[in-house]
Amino acid sequence: MMLTRFDEMHATPEQVRAHYVRYADWLAQQPAEVMAARREEAEVIFRRVGITFAVYGAKDEDGAGSERLIPFDLIPRIIPAHEWSRMEAGLVQRVTALNRFIHDVYHDQDIIRAGVVPAEQIVGNAQFRPEMMGVDVPHQVYSHISGVDVVRAPNAQGEGEYFVLEDNLRVPSGVSYMLEDRKMMMRLFPELFSQNRVAPVAHYPDLLLETLRGVSPAHTVEPTVVVLTPGMYNSAYFEHAFLAQQMGVELVEGQDLFVKDNFVYMRTTRGPQRVDVIYRRVDDDFLDPLAFRADSTLGCAGLLGVYRSGNVTICNAVGTGVADDKSIYPYVPKMIEFYLGEKPILSNVPTFMGRDPEDLKYILAHLKDLVVKEVHGAGGYGMLVGPASSSAEIEQFRQALLANPEGYIAQPTLSLSTCPTYVESGVAPRHIDLRPFVLSGQQVKLVPGGLTRVALKAGSLVVNSSQGGGTKDTWILEN
Numbered sequence: 001m002m003l004t005r006f007d008e009m010h011a012t013p014e015q016v017r018a019h020y021v022r023y024a025d026w027l028a029q030q031p032a033e034v035m036a037a038r039r040e041e042a043e044v045i046f047r048r049v050g051i052t053f054a055v056y057g058a059k060d061e062d063g064a065g066s067e068r069l070i071p072f073d074l075i076p077r078i079i080p081a082h083e084w085s086r087m088e089a090g091l092v093q094r095v096t097a098l099n100r101f102i103h104d105v106y107h108d109q110d111i112i113r114a115g116v117v118p119a120e121q122i123v124g125n126a127q128f129r130p131e132m133m134g135v136d137v138p139h140q141v142y143s144h145i146s147g148v149d150v151v152r153a154p155n156a157q158g159e160g161e162y163f164v165l166e167d168n169l170r171v172p173s174g175v176s177y178m179l180e181d182r183k184m185m186m187r188l189f190p191e192l193f194s195q196n197r198v199a200p201v202a203h204y205p206d207l208l209l210e211t212l213r214g215v216s217p218a219h220t221v222e223p224t225v226v227v228l229t230p231g232m233y234n235s236a237y238f239e240h241a242f243l244a245q246q247m248g249v250e251l252v253e254g255q256d257l258f259v260k261d262n263f264v265y266m267r268t269t270r271g272p273q274r275v276d277v278i279y280r281r282v283d284d285d286f287l288d289p290l291a292f293r294a295d296s297t298l299g300c301a302g303l304l305g306v307y308r309s310g311n312v313t314i315c316n317a318v319g320t321g322v323a324d325d326k327s328i329y330p331y332v333p334k335m336i337e338f339y340l341g342e343k344p345i346l347s348n349v350p351t352f353m354g355r356d357p358e359d360l361k362y363i364l365a366h367l368k369d370l371v372v373k374e375v376h377g378a379g380g381y382g383m384l385v386g387p388a389s390s391s392a393e394i395e396q397f398r399q400a401l402l403a404n405p406e407g408y409i410a411q412p413t414l415s416l417s418t419c420p421t422y423v424e425s426g427v428a429p430r431h432i433d434l435r436p437f438v439l440s441g442q443q444v445k446l447v448p449g450g451l452t453r454v455a456l457k458a459g460s461l462v463v464n465s466s467q468g469g470g471t472k473d474t475w476i477l478e479n
Contacts, residue, residue, distance in 0.1 A: 147172025
């Protein structure tokens with residue numbers, strides 16, 4: 001197990017890491033009451049703008065659904081240029097291989113014939129869509145927007161190393177918080193951005209629009225792009241509206257779209273307008289009631305037929321989820337070698353698969369030391385953090401594993417790196433992760449940085465917003 005802790009700012013309690021020195025000197029000069037006032041100011045502004053996160057299953061005192069403000073931390077997470085350069089190369093490599101894998105899954109299935117990934121792990125996957133077999137998509141890109149969760153933890157030598165914890169390829173969220181966190185830091189502490197060469201992120205919406213337009217099937221100068229949302233009650237609705245507004249495109253719901261003559265149109269006050277690219281924030285199951293769930297009111301009837309004909313691009317592609325299932329994650333390093341002929345730049349976290357009898361035996365014997373996750377779980381739900389769980393919780397997971405072993409994976413309890421965080425008691429270390437956003441179209445691009453999520457409870461390793469986590473601005477320092 002990896003139990004020692006890597007601190008992002010401090011090499012030792014007395015020694016600040018080189019890339020944090022300028023910021024640490026500034027922070028030491030800030031009166032506590034000034035920082036407290038800035039924190040309150042940020043909360044007021046975020047609440048006024050409506051940057052909230054709907055928590056499913058949670059109720060307020062009136063019994064209505066609960067909307068929470070995602071806590072914003074004033075102390076940035078800083079990454080030096082050379083570290084980012086290597087991480088960026090690793091992310092481009094990984095997402096390129098994953099897109100190759102998804103194309104292969106729905107075409108020749110070479111990776112199955114080569115015995116690299118078992119056939120049942122693909123065709124038996126709940127996210128595998130037989131309807132996509134043989135369907136060609138522009139530039140063979142399936143995951144146009146990928147959110148890859150990266151953590152830093154001590155490696156075997158006790159040094160901080162970046163590991164990929166999870167690939168989010170279906171409808172990854174959180175980029176709006178990355179952008180709003182930066183705007184907030186620039187508003188509260190403008191002097192910091194004249195003192196530090198921080199790489200910009202504000203051009204993300206332009207890069208996203210360029211990516212979406214670049215995969216349009218239509219030979220038009222100005223392809224029509226829309227953002228498809230499930231509606232205002234979705235947990236990430238703020239982000240859907242925010243990105244549509246930032247890109248200058250229409251935010252639509254399923255009822256705003258219709259199919260005619262094998263094309264998709266949206267209803268407008270000026271009459272029907274043809275749609276070329278749909279950036280969907282709706283899961284596969286709800287996209288087309290004629291093809292998937294017949295009871296869905298969130299999608300557009302006939303959409304899949306238009307898509308299969310090549311007359312509209314859906315981002316991310318239908319069936320992309322086959323590659324972000326946690327049971328597929330352990331095979332990604334082999335995918336990189338198989339498709340690209342390269343060694344992975346970023347390592348996976350060691351992973352045990354419940355479907356493997358030997359792995360299952362190990363998991364059951366070490367439940368108190370492991371993190372166990374449902375292969376289809378998300379948002380921090382459906383998981384066991386062994387060291388932080390009661391005997392009853394561990395026993396409950398033991399029974400679940402025995403009943404459905406292929407439904408779970410397990411990983412060592414990584415000691416995620418910590419970053420100084422402004423909490424009620426002052427500045428204290430809290431565990432963090434990072435979600436960079438990788439855009440794949442005619443090229444693969446990233447803005448420098450990502451969303452740093454922070455576990456605000458002392459000792460907690462769960463950073464998810466749905467579980468009480470907060471966010472930080474992420475600074476990539478330019479040379």
